[in-house]
Amino acid sequence: MHDGLGQVTTLPKPRMERSDGYLKLLSFVVSNARKGEIMAIENYSEMVHLMPDTDAKIETVNQAKEECKHILLLEKLAARLDFDVDDTMVSRNGSRSAPASTRPCARRTCRPA
Numbered sequence: 280m281h282d283g284l285g286q287v288t289t290l291p292k293p294r295m296e297r298s299d300g301y302l303k304l305l306s307f308v309v310s311n312a313r314k315g316e317i318m319a320i321e322n323y324s325e326m327v328h329l330m331p332d333t334d335a336k337i338e339t340v341n342q343a344k345e346e347c348k349h350i351l352l353l354e355k356l357a358a359r360l361d362f363d364v365d366d367t368m369v370s371r372n373g374s375r376s377a378p379a380s381t382r383p384c385a386r387r388t389c390r391p392a
């Protein structure tokens with residue numbers, strides 16, 4: 280956006296009130312998505328040597344590069360909405376358990392009778 284003096288200014292971040300629990304949930308979802316993108320990069324990278332010809336190898340490398348862009352997008356989203364990407368929320372064995380405070384049915388009022 281231009282300020283009329285030829286200077287480019289940045290727009291302010293939209294300010295929306297979000298609860299801590301909501302931000303933790305967003306962090307959990309984005310952190311897991313980011314981990315998935317990292318796994319995709321690793322898988323595509325390992326697939327390269329299995330490809331039968333150079334064109335297929337190049338295409339596989341390019342696909343790994345595309346996954347890198349997804350990581351950057353997720354990190355930009357976290358920065359824009361002002362929450363951290365937290366790799367500690369993602370378990371090493373791939374199982375994903377949301378923090379107790381973000382699990383809807385962990386609250387007493389949601390438990391079945």
Ligand SMILES: [Fe+2]
Pocket residue numbers: 316319345346349
């Ligand atoms: Fe991706």
